[in-house]
Amino acid sequence: MDLKLLAVFDEVYKTRSVSRAGENLDMAQSSISIALGRLRRHFGDPLFVRTSEGMQPTPHATTLVAPIRQALQLLRGITRQQAAFEPSKAHRTFRICMTDISHLALLPALINRLRDVAPSINVEITHISAQTPKMLEAGEADLAVGFMPQLEAGFYQQKLFDQDFACVVRREHPRVHSRLTRNMFKRENHVVVTAAGTGHTLVEQELERLGVRRNVALRLPNFLGLGGLVASTDLMVTVPQRVAEALLRIADVKALPPPFELPVIAIKQHWHDRYQQDPANRWLRSVISDLFLE
Template sequence: MRFNKLNLNLLVALDALLTEQNISRAAEKVYLSQAAMSNALARLREYFDDELLVQVGRKMELTARAEGLKDPVRDILVRIDATVAAQPAFLPRQSDRIFRLLVSDYTTMTLMPHLLRLAYHQAPGVRFELRPQVAYPERALERGEVDLLIIPKDYCPAEHPAEVVFEETFCCVLWDQSPLARGELTAERYMGAGHIVVQPGDEHSALEQWFMHKLGIVRRIETTTFSFVAPAHLLIGTDRIATMHKRLAAQAVRSLPITIRPVPVPIPLMEQSMQWHKHRSADLGLRWLRALIKEAAAAMDAAGPGASLSASQSTPQK
């Protein structure tokens, strides 16, 4: 099929080339031979009158024209997938669909067990890929590489629809033998202590750290980690403080020699949201998943902070 003399089949090859910047990997991605992909690149170069990819040392880099094509081409393919290639119906018990979610280890440890339990009973053939969050997660959503982001509302880009799933509060976690664990944890003691903070990516700070910066609170940061789960483990044997999500802290206190205290400085609630691509709002599978996520959040809230799945919840229903 051609449009303005362009074979539209070449768009898939172009997208793979612009994403992988490697002919062999691009060929593997779309199940073509390397020779077929090289031929596709030659035809694309002729059509656009541009090299698109140029060899620089041992790797290939995009030309300025190719950089300008990268996002529009991906957007076209996402639109096609969402409107033309989408299945007309979604039957959970008959589906073997793979859902790809971009989640933090916080979400993995709190919400995901409830979601997977519910999905297992309703749609045993459905599979999940839980992918780690990276800097600029919205790019993965826009490029159609993931189905959903589960991130704080404050970080949701305005271009795509989002819905708040649940709220989270913060608390302070301390080693239970620390002098700071004795008596009231005042704002003065809090500010005077060393802190362990989460820095999940190169570009974005954790929401808790973002709140602190917004409030003009400057802490003495002595340790940073990429993991939201880690601070409760890293402060043992020290007089440091970690400001953590309450649900994670409640899980950790069951097995670690730590204690929990209120945060002695004002810190807002976190609104954890799910976000999907604007072209995929009508996707019946995603509609089912979004409803299931809300059901999972309700089950998590009913269990209470730090609670594990009960025997009745975790036992498959025959």
């Protein structure tokens, strides 16, 4: 049993995919299949069964994953086979969980930077959800970027920037001009975007604390089409500042400061402590943090 077979087992277990395991290990799909065949013969078990949801582990594979990962960690430390990550030569896919704010504030700059320094690296984005902590822990995602106060024990974090809020209405709104007052805010009909990581719960809590009731005419699950919606109606929406800046670029709208102080949210990148010293993960974190220090 050599180290590469154990690495193949671990990567297929994490990704539930032969092709993704090959990408991450820089191995051909056929080589991954051959390695799986050797593993199955050695353990006398199918280990992974192809289903509609990918390569699912058998009960025996589930019992093997913890000792195999311990063995990998020990072997890599003893043999020093964990080489430094070379982004210019690497062929792999990073999987990042993001909120809508991160899509707007980070993704374009990240893609441009990767094309310059790591042209063979690809990125796969998934949305922040209740499964994000488990995905980070299992290695199914490399990073999570956004406003995620629920990530606590077992996770590292680094603040990228602070984010305040703005109120957005169409440019020629008949009642809201260059200044927004409390009475205007309470009088208008509002859109509320309920996507995770938008800070909308904090806004609602603060409005309740201030005794401000707003007329919520529409609730949306995400920011998709929000610019066109606001630009063609008299609705008002309160969104993080960077979302407001993106809406200003794509729609005929204007952004105004809220008529009262709202909480500031911290946008952070999060990773599991298993990957604190992983060279590839460390490199990706440094690229993302550098984008906000420039």
